[in-house]
Amino acid sequence: MRLLTHNMLQCHVKSCNDPALNFPLQFQEVELEQIEAEENEALLLNLVGKIDWPALVQTTSELGITGLPPTKPDVVKNDPALMKRLHEILLETNVAQGKMVCRGCGHSYPIKDGIPNMLLAEHEI
């Protein structure tokens, strides 16, 4: 699972609907892996508009990943160093093992062999 996917996921337990707490999910006991990805400038620029920047900054800082400005820069395109760093973080940083825990309800979503398990029990839907 790439970090870009994590930025799109939220805790979706029905009773867990406080947007301040159900996103972003907190990584725990993770094993990271860098996997080379094709460069795609159009995708990177689209992602910058789509991702939640504060959530990305919080998540990377919890994982010990550096190199992102704390607030989203107005223009990313003309900053090749930042574009490269975003490529490495969003598209090339993969979570191989671990779990994602909701800060609201504590629900834990396991990640095994790169596949997050986002299934809920019947009573949580």
Next chain:
Amino acid sequence: MVNKPQPRVLAEPLTDAAKNESEFVHDVYNQIAPHFSNTRYKAWPVVESFLNDREAGSVGADVGCGNGKYMGVNRKLMVLGSDRSIGLLEITQGRGFEATLADNLALPYRSDRVDFVISIAVIHHFSTPERRLQAIRELVRILRPGGQALVFVWALEQKGKRKFDQDHQDFMVPWVVPRNTASVSGVQTEAEVPPPEEAENDRVFHRYYHLFREHELETLITESDLNSAVEIADNGYDRDNWYVVLTKRIPE
């Protein structure tokens, strides 16, 4: 081939939708995953052109991605794949695609996010109209305003190799894993050669399908709360399926 098993009409409705879908959809796909995947490599033309028409750099969701056969069609896109079958997702993940284990009735993605969604041969596995509608509602929820969803479902009126009793819509459809196919579940290793009595016979699994009549898919949407959320941009018939393209309305 002799006595190819035919689809069987489901005389009684399924009593416990969730339990029966679990047994006749999720479990079956996990068991037939490697063989099913080997037969699923050709892209359908309407799906292919929908993907090739997306703007470069678009981010989409393939909900019910199976073995990921559509995820690499257009390399300029980023597709987030999800499925209910871990057996199929392991194949998708092994190909280097994004794979998430998720339930179409309660998707884990944030709302109004992705540029497009594809749902190819998925909605017909839900066994009540409300569950089929809820699955489509989730596709629309995650779509950004202005984004499009392509939904394909099996047609009752199909003219292909399978024949369906036109008076019914709910069927159990056999999937045959031919004899001598070494493994039907999990990763095949040399140590896992199946016992001879299994390998000598075809193995037949049954999947639940609701076959859609012409316009049923559009009506399901337009006669629901979704009517105010989406516009039907296109619809048609292709490869034994009815399909619809939905555009999520931009709030005024």
